[in-house]
Amino acid sequence: MIGAARRDWLLTEAPASRRQARLGQSYRLWMAFSRNRLAMVGLGIVLALVAMAIFADVIAPYDPLRGGGLRTARLLPPSAEHLMGTDDQARDIFSRIVHGSRITLMVVALVAVIATPIGLLVGTCAGYFGGWVDTVLMRITDVFLAFPRLILALAFVAALGPGIENAIIAIAITSWPPYARLARAETLTIRDTDHIAAIRLQGASSARILWGHVTPLCLSSVIVRVTLDMAGIILTAAGLGFLGLGAQPPQPEWGAMIAAGRGYIIDYWWVATMPGIAIFVVSLGFNLLGDGLRDILDPKART
């Protein structure tokens, strides 16, 4: 009964306060989102990743950095004791994957936090102001787009020195141009609408229009794009780790773990396969989540 009352309160056609209007809007989005079962699976995977990162110390049964006896516990196959087996340093692979989720999540979160605002700012400014501002900003974007992402990231890491922080900076620097393009394209369609003309006629400054009126309309498609790119970002981070330019040993980064297991892949398949499965599952989760978000946030893309 309480549930029904709360539902009515959220879905009312005549909200009585700012908060109720906003919550009602969020609830409607959530209802649309939760109808999509695959998107819910994606959300579940991402939430599981977050939970795993937060509670890594509780979940992981062994120390991720220090292994057992090198003579007795190296390269053990998966068993009840070691769910995913052990690697060549006699470390429990399951524990390493659990702790590695922290690194993965940090990469994803930091890249999103760095690249999204840059892309949005550049794109909306270029689209809104047009003229030479547009030309300058978009040519800079083109320069960044002209390099293959992994190669540019490699160059940055080579210049800055290997390490997970530098890998994050490199990935962030190489991933904003598509967001800028997207935000610009959206802004161009929004710029000439009547509601932007109306707010200009109220005397609003460009900053107010960009932040309060243009950005909210660009945001949904950019968020969708960022979420769909997450898989690529994770793969790039893992790729840098694999090449030895990302996280440095003994950090349990998934890409680096695959690289370490490469030498034994025929005889001890689990060493490289387990982190590979982890990367695959998390990438899939972000892709499903992104697809679901696109369906609710961007009705134009619905077929």
Place this chain on the structure above:
Amino acid sequence: MTLLSIQDLNVVFPGKSGPVHAVRGVSIDVTRGESYGLVGESGSGKSTVLRAVAGLAPVSEGTITLDGQTLGRKRDRAFYRRVQMVFQDPYGSLHPRHTVDRVLSEPLAIHRMGDAEKRIARALDEVGLGQGFRFRFPHQLSGGQRQRVAIARALILEPEIMLLDEPTSALDASIQAEVLNLLDRLRVERGLTYVMVSHDLGVVAHMCERLSVMEQGRVVETLTRADLRALRATQPYTQRLLAASRGFTRADPVT
């Protein structure tokens, strides 16, 4: 006393296939407190005249004077306190992610006007919407309700001149009458000056004391409401418009 004066206005848009001359030498004088109509078919440049006054279209030649002051290229904030506009399409003129509350409180924030609560409540009451609509999103409103919100948004800054760009053409007939009556009432109550664009001679005859008929960017004729009622149009184009507004008449049967 002339409040808004447009002298020899020309508007040229840079187009893909050469420049488009949308308005050619239009001059009108709008007296304080009157309601002035601009009539013409689509593409006659009537909306462009309004947009040029509002600063949304480039003025290539000519001057626009408000209360004796010539307006420059950039409009300042004080100008927008005095002149506000209502757009044609109520589905496009409200931000889809902003509540009515946000739509109405933003102009107050921009112009640092206090008493936001009271002003918003008053504006909603004045356009006949009431408090229940305050926290709705545009998608929860009908076309007529949206247009009322747009009118409230324009009114909340207490302007002297309202530029009305076909404010009812996107609404169905019964709602159209309601919104027109609302605009009429507000003009009387607040002593507003209207410049109204329409392709509908009936609407303009109802709303405006004087009107100019535009064709291909030029004013072809200026009439008073009495002229219009008495069908005293001298130009053939105006006569055609008048005939069209009376509706379909059957030609004499051929014998």
